[in-house]
Amino acid sequence: MSTRTASSKKQESNKKSLIYWILGGVVGLGLVVWLAIAIAGEGAVDESIAFGEVTVEGDDLPFLETGAADPAVGLTAPTVTGETFDGEQLTIAPDGNAKIVVLLAHWCPHCQAEVPLVQSWVESGGLPEGVDLYGVTVLTNRVRDGRTWPPQDWLESEGWTSPTIKDDQQSSIVNAYGMTGTPTYVVLGPDNENLGRISGEIGLGGLETLAELAAGSLES
Amino acid sequence: MSVFFYSTLVSLLALVALAAAAGLLIYRLVRGPEASNLLGVRAIWLAWLVALVATGGSLIYSEVVHFTPCRLCWYQRIAMYPMAIVLLVGAIRRDFQTKFYALPLALIGLGISIYHYLLQRFPNLEATSSCDPNNPCSLVLVDIFNFISIPFMAGSGFIVIAVLLGFYVNKNSIEQETRVQ
Numbered sequence: 001m002s003t004r005t006a007s008s009k010k011q012e013s014n015k016k017s018l019i020y021w022i023l024g025g026v027v028g029l030g031l032v033v034w035l036a037i038a039i040a041g042e043g044a045v046d047e048s049i050a051f052g053e054v055t056v057e058g059d060d061l062p063f064l065e066t067g068a069a070d071p072a073v074g075l076t077a078p079t080v081t082g083e084t085f086d087g088e089q090l091t092i093a094p095d096g097n098a099k100i101v102v103l104l105a106h107w108c109p110h111c112q113a114e115v116p117l118v119q120s121w122v123e124s125g126g127l128p129e130g131v132d133l134y135g136v137t138v139l140t141n142r143v144r145d146g147r148t149w150p151p152q153d154w155l156e157s158e159g160w161t162s163p164t165i166k167d168d169q170q171s172s173i174v175n176a177y178g179m180t181g182t183p184t185y186v187v188l189g190p191d192n193e194n195l196g197r198i199s200g201e202i203g204l205g206g207l208e209t210l211a212e213l214a215a216g217s218l219e220s
Numbered sequence: 221m222s223v224f225f226y227s228t229l230v231s232l233l234a235l236v237a238l239a240a241a242a243g244l245l246i247y248r249l250v251r252g253p254e255a256s257n258l259l260g261v262r263a264i265w266l267a268w269l270v271a272l273v274a275t276g277g278s279l280i281y282s283e284v285v286h287f288t289p290c291r292l293c294w295y296q297r298i299a300m301y302p303m304a305i306v307l308l309v310g311a312i313r314r315d316f317q318t319k320f321y322a323l324p325l326a327l328i329g330l331g332i333s334i335y336h337y338l339l340q341r342f343p344n345l346e347a348t349s350s351c352d353p354n355n356p357c358s359l360v361l362v363d364i365f366n367f368i369s370i371p372f373m374a375g376s377g378f379i380v381i382a383v384l385l386g387f388y389v390n391k392n393s394i395e396q397e398t399r400v401q
Contacts, residue, residue, distance in 0.1 A: 018312065021265040025308070028269055032276030036284045039226055066348060108351035109343040109358050139353050143286055144361060146223070174353070181350030200350035 050140040050150040052083030052166035054173055061178035061186075061194055070197045077186065077194045078176045082136070082165030085152040090134075090165050094192040098131045098214035103138045103167075103174070105182040106154045107145035110201050114183050115158045121207050122162060128215040130190075135164035138174050138182065185210055189217035223285050224364075230277050231364040234376035237270060241376075241383040248386070256389040261314060267322070267384035268307035274377040275304045281361075281370065290357040292336040296374045299329030303381060319385040326382040333375030340369055 058078030062071055079093040092101060102118065104111045118133075127133055137151040148154035155164065167173040177186050181199040187210050189195055195213050198206070248255040259266070278297060281287045289297065303322050310318025336357060339345050343358035351358065360369050 014314075017261075021268075021311065024265070024269060025272055028273050029276060032273065032280065035226060035229075036280050039223060039280065039284050066350070105351060105353070107359060108356070109340075109360065110349055110351050113343075144359055147363065179353075181348065181352060183350065200348060201344075 047140075047142055048169075050137070050142070050152075050166065051169050054083075054165075054168040055081045056172050056176045057081075058192075060176050061197070063178040063180050064184065064197050064199060066181060066199065070194070072178060072194050073196055075194050077188055077192050079192065080136075080165075080173055080176055082167070082173065084163065084165055085155075090163055092134055092165075092188075094190065096190050098190055098195075098217050099134060099186075099188040100127075100131065100210050100214055101134045101136060101177065101186040101188065103136045103177065103179050103182060103184040103186070104151070104155075105139045105141075106137065106148040106151035107139075107141060108182045111183045112148070112154075114201050115155065115160060117204060118207065119159055119161065121204055126204075126207060126211060128211050130218045131211060131214045133162045135160065135162050136167055136173050137164060138167040138179065139171065140167070187214050189214075193217070226280070226285075227362045227364050230373055231362075231368040233273070234368060234373040237380040238376045241380040244383050244387060253389075256387050259384070259387045261311070261388070263384045263388040264307060264311045264318060267381045267388070268304070268311050270377055270381050270384070271300060271303040271307055274374065275301050277373070278370075287361050287370075288355050290355045290359065292332055292339070292357045293370065295332045296329050296336070296371065299325045299332065300374065300377065307381075316388065316390045319388055323382060323385050326378045326385065330375055330378035330382065333371045333378060336371035337369065337375060340371065 056078045058076065061075060061077055064070055064072070079091060081089060081091040081093075084090050092099060104115065106112075121127075122133060135155070137155070140149070140151055142149040151166075152164075165173075173179075177184065177197070179199070183201070184197060184199045185202065185206075186197045187195040195217055196210075198210070202210070244255075244258075247258065251258075256263075278289075278293075278300065282289055303325055306322050306325075307318065309315075310322070339358050340360050343349075343351075346356075346358060362368070362370050362373075
């Protein structure tokens, strides 16, 4: 008799404990739902300030495959006009100067590592006479990294001084230069001939090589 | 509520979970096998709560904040989400074998979290030194206190679940083990 009472008491206590834990789970789920509703209720941010109007004249370069040689060497890159951070128009066109165009994504850790290097190289006079360096901010996405958004603030904080334009929301400049990864460097001759493209961190040695390539096109 | 506030809240939870796991491990080292008596069946219920909140928290990031999970995030989800169900069933049935199903998931998930965290801190661990425009795993979507990112939070969840499951032991087997010692 007493064994049965003890057993039924134990069963009752188990039942109670089960209910408490399930209630704990419901409270946990409730907390998650409340957080979801609270976050969803936050006002939207105008993300258009990080993009600009872009026009592309000419044929897009074919996409650069990772690890493969650039299939577009010798082709003429399109003329690209975009908006700088100050809202002014800037054109990357055949103007008699060779160019290095670097496409940067603010959220990309490789771009974040490369930008200070490029800036210090420019400041130390690494860029040869007759060669211009342009930046393009591409694939801007505040959700991916709010700390470096908008990209103009990020570049400003890195002391970036090279003329830079913003890609549009349709990624027209990404397509124009056939970019498949960030950062991407595009080296253009004085007549906008594509001398070569490379994707990834290249460091100071790589920058020197690109500068030599660009400067070489001025001599020929 | 801002995403930053939410992330800070979840980060604090992760730190509390890690501290609790460390405390439990130290207690186990000091007390030996009988340390498992500390939590009893509560261990599996707590592990379930951790898995439930981790699952919900991860769904908030993807469905409400609109972070797109990368490949490694998906692998961690594959390890975490089933535990929210498996541990509940195991807890209701008081099945001490449950840990043999859940523990491998927690340990595999932890391994992936560690690799993902390292990849975020050292992006050059990847074969390529450029970012895939679609959704690279090296992307740091959340960075609280300069060291807590999403894989860190997931890893903390896996650790605390694994430790709690280690504490979910049948009382009879503890008594046997203590007697043998």
